[in-house]
Amino acid sequence: MRAVWRAARAAVRRRRLQTIVILLVTLVSTGAMVVALGLVDSASAPFEKTLARQRGPHMVAAFDPAKVSDTELTRAARQPGVEAAAGPFAQAKIEMPTGPENHGLGGQVTVVGRSGPAGPVDRVDLWAGRWATRPGEVVLNRQTDWTARDLGKRIQVPSGPTLTIVGFAFELSHTADAWVAPDQIAALHPTATQMLFRFTDASSEARLRDQLATVTQGLPKNALTASESYLALKHRAGGTARLYASYLLAFGVLGVLVAVLIVANVVSGAVISGFRHIGILKSLGFTPGQVVAVYLTMVSLPAVVGCALGTALGNLVSRPFFRFVFTGPDSGVFHNNVGVPRWVSLLALLGMPLVCALAALAPAVRAHRLPAARAISAGSAPRAGRALGVQRRLAGSGLPRSVSLGVGLPLARPGRSALTLAAVVLGVTTVTLATGLATTMTRFAAAGQDSYQVTVYTNNFRHGQVIEPEHADRELQSLLGSLPGAREVTARADVEVSVAGSAKSVLLEARRGGLPRLDSVLTDGRWTRRTGEIVAGSAFLRQHGLRIGDHLTLEKGDRRETVVVVGEYMEDNSRLVVGEWSTMAALSPQEKPIAYHVQLRDGADPDTYARAARDADSGITTTPTGPDPAAQAIIGSAVALTLMLAVVAALGVFNTVVLNTHDRRRDLGMLKSIGMTPRQVTAMMVTSMALLGALGSLLGIPLGIAGYDLVVPRMADAVDIALPPYMTDVWRPPTLAGLALAGLVIGVLGALIPARRAARLTIAEVLHNE
Numbered sequence: 118m119r120a121v122w123r124a125a126r127a128a129v130r131r132r133r134l135q136t137i138v139i140l141l142v143t144l145v146s147t148g149a150m151v152v153a154l155g156l157v158d159s160a161s162a163p164f165e166k167t168l169a170r171q172r173g174p175h176m177v178a179a180f181d182p183a184k185v186s187d188t189e190l191t192r193a194a195r196q197p198g199v200e201a202a203a204g205p206f207a208q209a210k211i212e213m214p215t216g217p218e219n220h221g222l223g224g225q226v227t228v229v230g231r232s233g234p235a236g237p238v239d240r241v242d243l244w245a246g247r248w249a250t251r252p253g254e255v256v257l258n259r260q261t262d263w264t265a266r267d268l269g270k271r272i273q274v275p276s277g278p279t280l281t282i283v284g285f286a287f288e289l290s291h292t293a294d295a296w297v298a299p300d301q302i303a304a305l306h307p308t309a310t311q312m313l314f315r316f317t318d319a320s321s322e323a324r325l326r327d328q329l330a331t332v333t334q335g336l337p338k339n340a341l342t343a344s345e346s347y348l349a350l351k352h353r354a355g356g357t358a359r360l361y362a363s364y365l366l367a368f369g370v371l372g373v374l375v376a377v378l379i380v381a382n383v384v385s386g387a388v389i390s391g392f393r394h395i396g397i398l399k400s401l402g403f404t405p406g407q408v409v410a411v412y413l414t415m416v417s418l419p420a421v422v423g424c425a426l427g428t429a430l431g432n433l434v435s436r437p438f439f440r441f442v443f444t445g446p447d448s449g450v451f452h453n454n455v456g457v458p459r460w461v462s463l464l465a466l467l468g469m470p471l472v473c474a475l476a477a478l479a480p481a482v483r484a485h486r487l488p489a490a491r492a493i494s495a496g497s498a499p500r501a502g503r504a505l506g507v508q509r510r511l512a513g514s515g516l517p518r519s520v521s522l523g524v525g526l527p528l529a530r531p532g533r534s535a536l537t538l539a540a541v542v543l544g545v546t547t548v549t550l551a552t553g554l555a556t557t558m559t560r561f562a563a564a565g566q567d568s569y570q571v572t573v574y575t576n577n578f579r580h581g582q583v584i585e586p587e588h589a590d591r592e593l594q595s596l597l598g599s600l601p602g603a604r605e606v607t608a609r610a611d612v613e614v615s616v617a618g619s620a621k622s623v624l625l626e627a628r629r630g631g632l633p634r635l636d637s638v639l640t641d642g643r644w645t646r647r648t649g650e651i652v653a654g655s656a657f658l659r660q661h662g663l664r665i666g667d668h669l670t671l672e673k674g675d676r677r678e679t680v681v682v683v684g685e686y687m688e689d690n691s692r693l694v695v696g697e698w699s700t701m702a703a704l705s706p707q708e709k710p711i712a713y714h715v716q717l718r719d720g721a722d723p724d725t726y727a728r729a730a731r732d733a734d735s736g737i738t739t740t741p742t743g744p745d746p747a748a749q750a751i752i753g754s755a756v757a758l759t760l761m762l763a764v765v766a767a768l769g770v771f772n773t774v775v776l777n778t779h780d781r782r783r784d785l786g787m788l789k790s791i792g793m794t795p796r797q798v799t800a801m802m803v804t805s806m807a808l809l810g811a812l813g814s815l816l817g818i819p820l821g822i823a824g825y826d827l828v829v830p831r832m833a834d835a836v837d838i839a840l841p842p843y844m845t846d847v848w849r850p851p852t853l854a855g856l857a858l859a860g861l862v863i864g865v866l867g868a869l870i871p872a873r874r875a876a877r878l879t880i881a882e883v884l885h886n887e
Contacts, residue, residue, distance in 0.1 A: 120403070121403075121410045121411055121414065124398060124403070124411045125410075125411045125415045125418070126418075128411065128412075128415045129415055129418050136418075136419045137419075138379065139379075139416060139419040139420055139423065139473070140420075140422055141423065141764075142375065142423070143420050143423030143427060143469055143470075143473060144423040144424075144426045144427040144430065145427065145764075146373050146375065146427065146469065147423065147424045147427025147431065147465045147469050148427040148428075148430040148434065149368055150431070150469075151427065151428055151430075151431025151432060151435065151457055151461055151462065151465050152431050152435050152457075153366040153368070154366075154461045154464070155431070155435050155457035155458065155461050165351075167289045168289055168290070168347060168351075170240075171239065171241070171242065171289055172201070172237065172238055172240050173238075173239060173288075173290045173347060174239050174290055174314055174315060174347065175314060175315050175316050175346060175347050176314045176316065176325055176328075176329055176345070176346050176347070177292050177313055177344065177345050178311070178312045178329065178341060179208060179309040179310070179311055179312075179341075179342050179343040179344070180205075180309065180310045180312065180336075180342060181309065181310075181339070181340055181342050182307070182308075182310045184336075184337045184338075184339065184340045185310070185336050185340040187310065189336060190205045190336075193333065193335060194314070194332065196332045197331070198316055199314055199315070199316060199317075200315040200316055201237040201238050201314075202237065202313065202314050202315070203237055203238035203239055203312070203313040204310070204312040204313055205310045205311065205312055206229045206230055206231050206311040206312075207229070207299070207307040207309075207311075208227060208228070208229050208293070208308070208309040208310065208311040209227075209228045209229075209230075209302060209305040209306055209307040209308060209309075210227055210308060210615070211226050211274055211305060212225060212613075212674070213225075213226050213272075213274070225613035225614075225615070226294045226295060227293050227294045227295075228293060228294065228295045228296070228297060228302065229292065229293035229295075229296050229297075229302070229311055230297055230299040230300075230301065230302025230303075230307070231293075231296045231297075232250075232298065232299055237315075238313045238314070238315050239288060239292060239313050241258075241287070241288045241296070242286055242287045243256070243285075243286045244285060244286065244287060245268060245284060245285040246268045246282070246283050246284030246285060247283055247284050248284055249283055249296060249297050250298050251298055251300070251301075252278070252298060252300050252304070253279070253280060253281055254283045254297065254298065254301070255283065255295050255296070255297050255301075256282075256283060256284040256285065256286050256295065256296045256297075257284075257285055257286070257294070257295050258286055258287065258288055258291065258296070259286075259287070267282060267285070268285075269281060269282065269283075270282050274305065277304060278301070278304050278305075280301075289350075290313075290347060291350070292311065293311075309342060309343075314329070314332065316328045319347070319348075321348075322346055322348050322349075326346075329341075329344060342617075349660055352837075363828050363831040363832045363835060364554060364828050367824055367828050368547065368550075368759075371546065371547050373469075374543055377472055377473075378476075378539045378540045378543070379536075379540050398411065412477065413474055413477055413478070416473055416474065416476075416477040417470055417473065417474055420469065420473035421470050424465060424466055424469040424470050425466065427465065427469070431457065431462075432457050432462065435457050517797075517800070534773070534809060537770060537773040537806075538809045538812055538813055540770075541810055541813030541817070541860050541863055541864060542812075542813045542816045542820065542860075544763050544767070544813065544859070544860070544863050545813050545814050545816075545817025545818060545820075545821065545859045545860045545863070546817040546818075546820040546821040546824060547759050547763065548759055548763060548817075548821065548856065548859040549817060549818050549820070549821020549825070549856050549859070550821045550824040550825050550828065551756060552821075552847075552852065552856060553821070553825035553847045554752075554755050554825065554829065555755055555756065556847040556852070557840070557844050557845060557847060558752050558755075559752065560843065560844045561687075562752075564638045564687065568714070568716060569607070569714040569715055569716045569717075570716065570717045570723045571714075571715040571717065571723050571727055571739055571741055572712050572713070572714055572715070572739070572740045573712060573713040573714075573715060573730055573738070573739050574711065574712050574737060574738045574739070574740070575593070575709070575711055575712065575713070575736075585736050586734050586736035586737055587735065588734055590608070590709050593713070593734065593737075594608055594630065597715055597733075600726060600729050601721075601726070602718055602721030602722070602726045602729075603715055603716075603718070603721075603726065604717060604718045605715070605716040606630055606713050606715050606716075607628055607629065607630035607716075608628070608629040608630050608698075608710040608712075608713050609626060609627070609628050609629075609710060609714060610629075610698070610709060610711055611624050611625070611626050611627075611711055612624070612625050612627070612673065612704065612705045612708050613625075613673075614671045614672060614704055614705075615671070615672040615673070616661070616671060616672075617669070617670040617671075617672060617677075622692070623693075624692050624693045624694070625694055625696055625700070625701055625704070626694070626695045626696070627696055627697065627698045627700065627701035627702075628695065628697075628698065629698040629710075637652070637687070637695065638686060638687040638841055639652070639686050639687075640685050640687055640839045640840070640841050641665060641684065641685040641839070642682075642684030642685055643683055644683075644684055645683060645684070645695070645696055645700075646683075646697075647697065647699075648697055648699040648700050648703060649678065649679065649680050649681060649700060650680060650681055650696065651680045651681070651682055651683070651694045651695060651700065652682070652683060652684040652685070652686050652694070652695045652696075653682055653684075653685060653688075653694045653695075654685070654686055654687070654688025654689065654690060654693060654837075654838070655685055655687070655688065655837050655838045655839040656688065656689050656690065656836070656837030656838065657688070657690075657691050657692070657693065657694060659691075660691045663682055664682070665682050665683065666681065666682065667681070667682050668680065668681050668682075669682070671704060672704075673705050676703070676704050676705075678700065678703045678704050680696065680700060685839065687838050687839065688838065689836040689837055689838045691837065724741065727739035763859075767866050767867035770806050770809070770863060770864055770866075770868055771867045771868070771870065773806070773867075774802055774871040795873075798872070799869075799872045799873055802868055802871070803864075803869060803872050806864040806867060806868035807861055807864050807865055807868070808864075809860075810860035810861040810863055810864025810865065811860055811864075813860035813863065813864070814856065814857045814858070814859055814860030814861065815860075817859070817860060818857065825847075829845060
């Protein structure tokens with residue numbers, strides 16, 4: 118065994134180029150797979166683990182206390198299929214003004230009266246302070262942006278008591294924004310009774326609804342006013358991760374395939390170019406099995422190092438990347454709890470070297486069967502075969518002699534050429550997929566960006582105090598429109614309202630002014646024209662089971678407004694709908710704009726306008742329109758992964774040209790001896806790989822388009838948006854013509870350096886063994 122190890126180690130040192138190729142290929146491929154598989158796991162695992170630890174409810178239900186008593190609800194919770202239940206809890210919804218004095222509790226706040234954080238369902242994680250046990254105390258459902266130093270701060274409820282913060286807690290299902298003692302909730306005027314259920318079968322939305330219907334079938338009619346399952350929350354929480362996982366997994370799989378092909382190519386080339394070395398090993402007493410072991414060890418050494426470095430790199434890159442992915446109102450609670458699981462790292466450390474070993478096994482077995490006498494007597498030049506016949510037929514075609522010789526060269530080693538071609542095909546596939554993805558994401562990020570260039574917010578926070586605008590609403594809008602460079606000014610107001618039959622609040626966005634569409638992109642239907650019409654995002658429509666033309670009732674306090682969905686627009690926020698200003702006024706007449714969106718004239722500078730607006734009113738803040746960070750992250754990561762895989766494919770071409778040069782040293786010497794110049798030698802070697810590159814483009818472009826058609830719809834579905842046709846219509850003739858050059862570029866760049874090296878070989882150097 119020591120002899121096998123020494124021979125393999127010597128082969129690694131002698132074949133430094135091939136060793137580096139294997140190491141780089143496995144490093145890049147393993148790193149991509151670690152990130153992709155870790156993200157796929159993170160798309161659901163943190164939610165499931167946190168829900169199980171907290172015994173989170175499978176269903177949150179709200180009942181009308183005027184129609185059903187607590188005793189009836191307790192009895193209903195004993196129905197078959199209910200694993201556990203918590204409640205009844207009195208639930209109140211209060212309107213809190215936005216501002217620092219309320220410590221971020223702005224808008225509609227759900228407060229529940231609960232005696233403690235424990236229970237058979239929904240075990241609240243009290244991470245700071247204590248539970249509210251007396252009137253005048255409150256516990257806030259917060260995990261981020263708060264510290265224990267905030268304990269003791271006070272919150273003034275409008276037309277109600279002043280509450281002191283005595284604790285901070287985290288509860289995944291978000292059944293409440295705040296909890297108070299049962300003795301306190303009466304002063305907040307509760308309007309619903311909350312029940313939390315865990316069911317024996319929580320496998321699907323349909324099963325959850327059926328079991329909830331069983332629980333409520335003996336209750337008075339219309340006693341159930343709202344409900345939401347944990348599956349809806351899980352879908353929202355994992356949407357962003359699924360968005361990234363869809364394309365990262367595609368790049369990871371492509372990376373693995375490229376790795377397998379190039380490793381097989383490298384090792385088979387090592388065996389073929391090492392005929393004499395194999396013969397010498399066998400003549401020294403190495404058994405056929407030991408020869409196979411030498412070549413498998415030769416591959417395994419750089420593969421193991423590459424996999425180890427790739428696993429470490431993948432874990433390192435995943436940390437900041439996952440923090441970005443898990444940021445937002447529905448998924449931000451996980452960003453400290455996600456990461457690459459151990460099984461992914463273990464799979465990478467053990468699986469990728471195994472893949473490399475299996476790829477090396479077939480050519481290594483060839484070394485097993487090779488007789489020692491044949492190996493030692495083999496010259497460095499391969500048999501002529503089909504290559505010589507093709508070259509002779511092309512000799513009279515009028516092509517330059519270097520080109521005709523280069524065209525026939527791949528046929529000298531058809532197996533090696535086929536593996537190289539496959540690697541180029543995958544490289545072109547990757548470039549095509551990334552080009553389509555980047556084009557779509559660029560259009561997505563630019564959608565509506567020219568609608569306005571500056572956003573003006575109607576408050577300014579300075580020295581711990583809120584400074585209100587000096588001008589009233591209409592005056593401020595008129596002032597902003599009169600400043601130099603302004604073309605149109607649109608006022609925007611947001612108000613939280615409830616949807617009848619749903620436990621969650623909805624954000625109604627109203628717009629007033631010349632740009633009612635702002636940066637929104639309509640995908641179906643039309644924009645609103647009158648009171649009582651709304652346009653909703655794809656995510657909202659899917660999660661509420663609505664379509665264009667359906668009606669729903671919005672509620673704000675004692676006001677109700679029935680609206681009709683007239684359009685669908687590209688928006689992944691499942692809580693947001695857009696309506697006319699008059700629709701919002703019917704529900705909340707006192708609502709004022711929170712921002713003004715300013716469209717500038719051509720050539721106007723956003724920063725200059727922003728300074729002028731601040732000078733005109735010290736009670737406002739301004740923000741220029743910026744790029745979409747998610748789109749930029751996808752485009753940047755796709756470009757980086759494409760470059761890595763394209764470089765790996767080029768390394769495969771590089772390796773093939775090196776092996777071809779080694780195999781045909783005698784031919785090169787003879788050609789030089791009869792007058793072939795170094796430039797012609799370079800042209801011959803580059804032509805051989807350019808031919809494979811052209812074939813790679815021909816085969817890789819359709820595969821890349823098929824990959825795009827597979828990945829992009831899944832990315833859109835992951836975040837519940839519908840893309841308009843112009844964003845996915847990316848395959849135009851100029852684009853395809855540019856992609857047709859991708860294979861040529863990979864082939865030529867990969868072949869150029871070793872071809873120039875071959876051109877510099879002297880006649881004496883290549884013929885000294887003959």
